[in-house]
Amino acid sequence: MSEHIVVNGRSYRTPSAPTIVVCIDGCEQEYINQAILAGKAPFLASLREAGVGTALTGDCVVPSFTNPNNLSIVTGRPPSVHGICGNFFFDEASGAEVLMNDPKYLRAPTILAEMARAGRRVAVVTAKDKLRALLGHGLRGICFSAEKAQEARIDTHGVEQIVERVGMPVPSVYSAELSEFVFAAGLELLRHERPDVIYLSTTDYVQHKHAPGTPEANDFYAMMDRYFAKYHEAGAVLAITADHGMNAKTDALGRPRxxxxxxxxxxxxxxxxxxxxxxxxxxxxxxxxxxxxxxxxxxxxxxxxxxxxxxxxxxxxxxxxxxxxxxxxxxxxxxxxxxxxxxxxxxxxxxxxxxxxxxxxxxxxxxxxHGGLSEQKVPLILNRKLRELDGARRLRNFDAFDLALNHVA
Amino acid sequence: MSEHIVVNGRSYRTPSAPTIVVCIDGCEQEYINQAILAGKAPFLASLREAGVGTALTGDCVVPSFTNPNNLSIVTGRPPSVHGICGNFFFDEASGAEVLMNDPKYLRAPTILAEMARAGRRVAVVTAKDKLRALLGHGLRGICFSAEKAQEARIDTHGVEQIVERVGMPVPSVYSAELSEFVFAAGLELLRHERPDVIYLSTTDYVQHKHAPGTPEANDFYAMMDRYFAKYHEAGAVLAITADHGMNAKTDALGRPRxxxxxxxxxxxxxxxxxxxxxxxxxxxxxxxxxxxxxxxxxxxxxxxxxxxxxxxxxxxxxxxxxxxxxxxxxxxxxxxxxxxxxxxxxxxxxxxxxxxxxxxxxxxxxxxxHGGLSEQKVPLILNRKLRELDGARRLRNFDAFDLALNHVA
The missing domain is CATH 3.30.1360.110 (Domain 2, Phosphonoacetate Hydrolase)
Incomplete structure (x- = not known):
């Protein structure tokens, strides 16, 4: 019999297999579609086959920005509950714009921290460091960013020597490789620490620059596809979603509108x-x-x-x-x-x-x-069939942990 | 001093240079943007340079379908005026679905027919034959489809031997070449008949199959770009718009939603x-x-x-x-x-x-x-600067003749 924990009013089964939730930053669904069409994502393509996986479409949080959505995914609730509704808000009392990267602005515990409190091993790897403090708030486990991977220490990040273990140099913050480091670190942790829950969050550097179906985008998704296949082979339950989509904000000749x-x-x-x-x-x-x-x-x-x-x-x-x-x-x-x-x-x-x-x-x-309603549709893809899912339910990206922990067949 | 004609309550200057309006079927703006980025559309890219051209974004008619929008472009008015709001309507009196390809359903004259009536030479080339009868209604001039180009006769189509003149075999109705035939025929007419007004309308076969930025889409836009450059070199005023945009209607794994x-x-x-x-x-x-x-x-x-x-x-x-x-x-x-x-x-x-x-x-x-609001944004691109254009005006694809005839600098 599995145990349950309750976080922010929602109940989650504790995992019986390593469970990996991936937030692909800026993953307009068409990126995956086009990468599959170009033959670059054979693992994701295989999830279409009967009995293998699940692909649903969900709504992200509006504003369709990175921090509000990452915090929604890890708390299972909208910003009205967790408080993070952007990178900045304007404090009328002080007349100043306030950066909300500090955990003091977070109003709800995360599923990650509560899983750790219930005795499960939890690991979090983000691309940029700006998300690390929020995602790792209250978490006794592993939590570090690719951007500052070389700073990871046991007492502060739950892991050390991670750059050496991953075997990849720390990439530029403006690169596709920053996200690859996240997946490579995730694989290293899965194989050695074998955490019960892993949360991986990438950066949308590639999606801001390259449209779905272009060679650069397809290569980026091919890289992810190879890691997803390895997680699957290692027996992990894998749930893939996104913080938001991505659209051109230009005229037909490419000038900003x-x-x-x-x-x-x-x-x-x-x-x-x-x-x-x-x-x-x-x-x-x-x-x-x-x-x-x-x-x-x-x-x-x-x-x-x-x-x-x-x-x-x-x-x-x-x-x-x-x-x-x-x-x-x-x-x-x-x-x-x-x-x-x-x-x-x-x-x-x-x-x-x-x-x-x-x-x-x-x-x-x-x-x-991104930021608007037009970037609200995001994928919810799992490497398992689901059960007991109400067909009329409006799915959100912040149902990723619910689907992966409570509905996997 | 130029002459004016009035059609459906709007006034149009008669052209002093050959004026070509192109309706690219299914031209989501991103197709052009990506073709330029891939280096495949140097002529369109050159229109960004100061003093050379104009690129605006307009709204097409909803339903964002081919026939309502082509008829709006050539009448300068919405479907409430011209009557064509789709390929079918349901006749409640007879209980039958009625195909609206017949000109008897058209409730307004076209700018094309009225230009011809004012003594100007007019030529229309469409990709599919389904549009020919509607676009050519009341028109004394040249009007034929690529699909049935071999049937063109002087008395019924205003031209003959057009397949031989174009020098391209008549392509399949399901092909990129069907649209290429339209442009090749347009160039042949421009060089020999030198009509005052040419309307060219393509098919969205490529856009239904291929996303912006993919090799097949880029090749299709490269083909168009070469013809646009030739029209420009031949001294034509060129206005490029679209009947509607195009979007994936699938989940992330490419299955229809x-x-x-x-x-x-x-x-x-x-x-x-x-x-x-x-x-x-x-x-x-x-x-x-x-x-x-x-x-x-x-x-x-x-x-x-x-x-x-x-x-x-x-x-x-x-x-x-x-x-x-x-x-x-x-x-x-x-x-x-x-x-x-x-x-x-x-x-x-x-x-x-x-x-x-x-x-x-x-x-x-x-x-x-296509068909919805999400496919409403279309390009309005001209190879000329514009003058006397109210910046607050809501632009429509059916302003293409107004811009090309009344606002070219």
Missing amino acids: VVYLQDRLDERFGEQTSRVILPITDPYVVHHGALGSYATIYVRDRDRVREISRFVASLDGVESVLDRAEASERFELPADRIGDLVVLGERLTALGSAADQHDLSGLTVPLRS | VVYLQDRLDERFGEQTSRVILPITDPYVVHHGALGSYATIYVRDRDRVREISRFVASLDGVESVLDRAEASERFELPADRIGDLVVLGERLTALGSAADQHDLSGLTVPLRS
Whole structure:
């Protein structure tokens, strides 16, 4: 008989086989589809065969950004519960933009930490270090980033000498290899520590640069496919999902399509009447110039919220505008950490603040980004058949642990 | 001083240089973007340079199907004016599905016919023959299809011996070459007849099969790019748009995602209570199995329309459901030729009628299709700078003649 733990009101069976949940950053489903078509992902292709695997489509959290979704996957709940709704929020009391990478902003325990507390061995490997502290919060186990793998120590990261053990040099933070290091480290841990639960989270460096079906994208998915096959051969239960999709934010000739909201608002209503926050902003913006399809707006004079909302909704490229109450209800966001308005860009349009605040010099290829509703569909793929799954249930990427632990046949 | 003609309430200057409007069937903007990135479309890439060309993004007509959009482009108006809102409508009086390929269903004159009536030389070349009769309605000029080019006669098509003149064998209706024949014929006519206005319309055979950036798609756009460069060198004003975009309608492993509406409705409400019409259905369905992201529903008992609407809106994969009045207003459709309900599928989902009515055996590659809001963004590219264009104006693909004739600098 298996044991259960309850985390954030959801029950999870403790695993009987090593269970690996992979979050492929920026995995628009078409990447996998095209890699299979090009013959580059034979393991993933094999999951289509009868009785072998499961491929479902789920909805990620909006804003379709990395941190909110990674935290949802590891807590099993939306941002209204865990509190992380972007990289930044605006603290009206202090008048400052606050980086939410610190675990003090996390309002819920993770499945990972609770599994460890229940005596299971848990390992977490992320590509970028920015996620490590949040994902590893309260976790007694292994937790390190590829970016700073050489800093891993037993007392702080639960493992040491990992670079030597993996046998790969630590890659650049802007590279496909950073994600490969995550998978190689995952395999090394699976073979030697054999953790009960492994969470692997990559970076979307490749997806920001390369469209589905292009040689670079196909090679990246071929690399992942080889590791997935090895995890499968080693007997692991494997659940693959994504934090968000990815779309071009350009015109047909590859030039960025951007609505610079702060410029438009200042021009229309005057400076200092509103403040546009782009919660995609983080210390690593080279590949997207802090341009995504989600923005929040803080309005100085609350009486003008509706007027400003109507104006923003009328802008070409804006898909919809929700006020704080609507947005926090519809997208299950913490109302105290979003603006008076939440703005979603159309699929092919990004939202900026002021044009002179965005450095696009790092965009060597046409802008691809995420953040909006158009990047909400993500894969939920398992190397097992599922049972007792309600067909009418709306699936979320943050059901990955539920599917892998509670529904594997 | 240039002359003007007025067609369907819009004024058009008669051209001073040969003016070519190209409708690339299924041209999701990313096809051009990726072809440029791959170095396959140097002419289109050159239009980005200062002072050379113009690239805008416009909205096509919903349903994002071929016939409604081609007719909108050549009439300059939405389907509420020209009447063609799909390949089929359901005639409630006779209880029969009626094919709308016959010009008797066309309710407005075309810019092409009116230009010819004003004494200008006009030529139309379509890929498939199904569009020829509609596009050529009332036209004294050249009008033929690549599919039946060998049937072209002076008295019926305004030209003869065109296969011999083009010097290409007549290609299969399911081929990339069918579209190439259109461009080759256009070039032959431009060089010899030098028409004042040429309208070229391709087929989306390639786009239904191949994603942007794949070798087959890039080769197809490279072919077009070579012809566009030749038209440009020959002094033509060139406006390139599309009837609709194109998206995968699959899961991550490439299997079709389809909501079979008739099955769901029959199961829930009983047979004979509603009839699902898929206006994408036409005699050439091999490459999409008549599956798109748009459907209309005729409801036998009008009192049940709201109940059925709510049910359909609740189905996973359905983006929205509009009643006849809402749909005809929002999408400017002829209310007498749509059903009681109009249903739009989500970007990655197609809508079917009954599963056993769809032959998917011809789908040798993962389903790609169109019909919904997600395929509404299309390119509006010109080989000239534009002038006197209102920046706040919502651009449509059916503004192509307006831009090429009235706004070229």
